[in-house]
Amino acid sequence: MATYSRLPGSVALITLHNPPVNALSAAVRQGIVDAVQRALKDPKVTSVVICGQNGKFCGGADIREFAGPMLGPPLVPMIHAIEAVDKPVAAAIEGVALGGGLELALACHYRIAHSKAVLGLPEVTLGLLPGAGGSQRLPRLIGLTAALDLITTGRHVSAAEALKLGVLDQVTDSNAVDLAVEFVRSVAGQPLDSRRLSTLPCPCPPDVDSLLDKVMSKVRQRSRGALAPVACVRALRAAASLPYAQGMEKERELMATLFNSGQARALQYAFFSQRVVGKWSLPSGARWDNSTARIISKAAVIGLGTMGRGIVVALALTGISVVAVETQEKQLAEASRVVPAMLQREAGRRRLATPPGVISFSSNLQDVSEVELVIEAVFEDMSLKLQVFKHLSSVCRPGTLLCSNTSGLDIDQLAAVTQSPGLVVGMHFFAPAHVMKLLEVVYGPRSSPEAVATAMQLGKRMGKVGVAVGNCPGFVGNRMLKPYLEQANFLLEEGATPRQVDEALEEFGFPMGVFRMSDLSGLDVGWRIRKEAGLTGPGVESTRTRQGRRYSPLPDQMCEAGRLGQKTGKGWYQYDGPGGRVARSDPWVHIFLETYRAEHGLVARSITLEEILERCLYALINEGFNILQDAVAAGPEDIDAIYVFGYGWPRHRGGPMFHADQVGLGRILQRLNQHSHPDVPHLKPSTLLRRLVAAGSPPVQKWREFINKERVHSQL
Numbered sequence: 001m002a003t004y005s006r007l008p009g010s011v012a013l014i015t016l017h018n019p020p021v022n023a024l025s026a027a028v029r030q031g032i033v034d035a036v037q038r039a040l041k042d043p044k045v046t047s048v049v050i051c052g053q054n055g056k057f058c059g060g061a062d063i064r065e066f067a068g069p070m071l072g073p074p075l076v077p078m079i080h081a082i083e084a085v086d087k088p089v090a091a092a093i094e095g096v097a098l099g100g101g102l103e104l105a106l107a108c109h110y111r112i113a114h115s116k117a118v119l120g121l122p123e124v125t126l127g128l129l130p131g132a133g134g135s136q137r138l139p140r141l142i143g144l145t146a147a148l149d150l151i152t153t154g155r156h157v158s159a160a161e162a163l164k165l166g167v168l169d170q171v172t173d174s175n176a177v178d179l180a181v182e183f184v185r186s187v188a189g190q191p192l193d194s195r196r197l198s199t200l201p202c203p204c205p206p207d208v209d210s211l212l213d214k215v216m217s218k219v220r221q222r223s224r225g226a227l228a229p230v231a232c233v234r235a236l237r238a239a240a241s242l243p244y245a246q247g248m249e250k251e252r253e254l255m256a257t258l259f260n261s262g263q264a265r266a267l268q269y270a271f272f273s274q275r276v277v278g279k280w281s282l283p284s285g286a287r288w289d290n291s292t293a294r295i296i297s298k299a300a301v302i303g304l305g306t307m308g309r310g311i312v313v314a315l316a317l318t319g320i321s322v323v324a325v326e327t328q329e330k331q332l333a334e335a336s337r338v339v340p341a342m343l344q345r346e347a348g349r350r351r352l353a354t355p356p357g358v359i360s361f362s363s364n365l366q367d368v369s370e371v372e373l374v375i376e377a378v379f380e381d382m383s384l385k386l387q388v389f390k391h392l393s394s395v396c397r398p399g400t401l402l403c404s405n406t407s408g409l410d411i412d413q414l415a416a417v418t419q420s421p422g423l424v425v426g427m428h429f430f431a432p433a434h435v436m437k438l439l440e441v442v443y444g445p446r447s448s449p450e451a452v453a454t455a456m457q458l459g460k461r462m463g464k465v466g467v468a469v470g471n472c473p474g475f476v477g478n479r480m481l482k483p484y485l486e487q488a489n490f491l492l493e494e495g496a497t498p499r500q501v502d503e504a505l506e507e508f509g510f511p512m513g514v515f516r517m518s519d520l521s522g523l524d525v526g527w528r529i530r531k532e533a534g535l536t537g538p539g540v541e542s543t544r545t546r547q548g549r550r551y552s553p554l555p556d557q558m559c560e561a562g563r564l565g566q567k568t569g570k571g572w573y574q575y576d577g578p579g580g581r582v583a584r585s586d587p588w589v590h591i592f593l594e595t596y597r598a599e600h601g602l603v604a605r606s607i608t609l610e611e612i613l614e615r616c617l618y619a620l621i622n623e624g625f626n627i628l629q630d631a632v633a634a635g636p637e638d639i640d641a642i643y644v645f646g647y648g649w650p651r652h653r654g655g656p657m658f659h660a661d662q663v664g665l666g667r668i669l670q671r672l673n674q675h676s677h678p679d680v681p682h683l684k685p686s687t688l689l690r691r692l693v694a695a696g697s698p699p700v701q702k703w704r705e706f707i708n709k710e711r712v713h714s715q716l
């Protein structure tokens, strides 16, 4: 709702009330309409201020309402009515003015903000455009070029930047509402025509068409099939070329298409998933709201390879003091040189004013004795990690949290060699660790709620999306990746080329197909894991069935031929020498595949794009259902957040489990059954998937509840 009060000196104050962010729900819109009417009718009122309760102006339209029928007064006419008021109206912006919140402010005649306020039109990140006049008013206020940047990226800007751009009229370090009240009193009675943005022309550069074409091609390239950024550019083209009323008509038309699209649903689901995963819970009953996190101020990182260096930077950026330990002198010397530069660059990129934490480098493990939390990031080798954990347990003071950055090894085994297994958790970062948003926080049966809460809290401080997951080989992300990679290799055996597979996945929206990704991360990573699992190596027979399952030795043979990916200049593609980035098809690979097929009596067949996607993605999704069934992930949102933030799953497709819901669970089940084969267990449909289909395929938002009920009745 919104409240109305008349302040001394003829100013009406309209306050939005809808915690936590004063979103423009039906009740708030009704409250605003009523309050504006009252202000208009009251002859004693000469000016109006609109503000939000609890220091937050407005977080925009109520996203939850988008899923149902839109009730209450519509936003667009409400905003028009505010602009038309013949008494000066000012928005007093504290906290946030985002989306519809900023559009509301743009309808006001003046905008006054607190210096800590954040403004933006992030609708594009929800699969929409600023459809309450924002796409037409903002360019008229700040010019087409700046509006294109803000609207197509959805980025938030500080009050200082907004003032510079001309979005704001004044910024204050003190009370923005008081200043706005004082200000509107001073301008009461003055003409308002020039303050109504809809009446102004849109300032454009002379080469407007070439600017719009350039932005459009950049947006298409960056958006990987997302519709909203393209629609935003179209709406802004209308602002630049049409009178306001026609521009609004175009905005409405584009918004109508986006509003009901699967992409908007996916992006709004992704918005809420990101928030759901913060509210973690463990099978033990420990939860985000009944567990206490420790505040970490001193931490250590053991191992300064690529991952360790990124973790040091991520910690230091939060202001934590870090002891960075590396026992190999050469690696230590290189890290001491490289890490401060990385830190400087990243701090600059994030426009951090505060000095980052202090880093001290050491080759001595004893130097971690005073820290509160250690993150081990040594080579992915269990015996080495066990040694490190044993040592840490004796060196660190009691109560120190011991975390491992392992990408899939057994956390319980590591915990078992320490004196306090409850204080051991996995903190699985993704490369580059100071940039990538995902953090898998891995708990074992003995991990204490405090340890999980602390790791999750620390992740949040580092700006990560932390997802609490159970302990199993590969955890969630890499466990699901395994069947995906496996299917990609099988497709090569059957006749596909690496480029065909990659193109299908890139067209789906991944930034990189599976083979380009393997080349980037190094083919030897998986090779080492397969050797440890006894699947390849000396003495293992070179067959296509191993340990009772279909097995493709193709990636092993690539490694044996010294083709480890980008780092060797050759992998599934060829590059311009070691470290090269541009992937080109390699005739060697084609001959290699042909020879391989001939040796194994395989006849290449033509494989459709559809089959590539189904086999790779449905195998991955099926493993997601197994993970939910095993309670390794608490809900589908957890899996989807992991894939969107860590594995390049296109955000406008919501995540693998959301995608399954969109495709239809019945269809996924039917296709899995079709592709299924007795010696490919990953394609055997999961029991959970079958039970969901039998229950009528409830929507993804209901799966958590369904799983819990099934578990109570021991059906899973």
Ligand SMILES: CCCCCCCCCCCCC/C=C/C(=O)SCCNC(=O)CCNC(=O)[C@H](O)C(C)(C)COP(=O)(O)OP(=O)(O)OC[C@H]1O[C@@H](n2cnc3c(N)ncnc32)[C@H](O)[C@@H]1OP(=O)(O)O
Residues within 6 Å of the ligand: 020, 021, 023, 059, 060, 061, 062, 063, 064, 075, 076, 096, 098, 099, 100, 101, 122, 123, 126, 128, 129, 130, 131, 132, 255, 256, 259, 260, 272, 275, 276
């Ligand atoms: C027939 C078809 C017709 C089609 C035509 C239709 C026409 C319709 C016209 C409608 C035009 C609408 C145009 C406007 C659109 C919009 O405004 S879309 C929304 C834009 N706003 C945003 O994207 C902001 C989203 N929120 C945030 O970025 C952050 O929440 C925050 C505001 C910066 C605060 O961050 P923080 O303090 O970290 O808190 P959070 O944890 O993120 O959030 C707290 C809780 O608040 C919930 N929430 C936040 N914003 C909204 C929102 N806008 N709507 C609903 N709920 C919101 C968030 O989910 C958290 O709740 P819990 O998860 O329950 O904790």
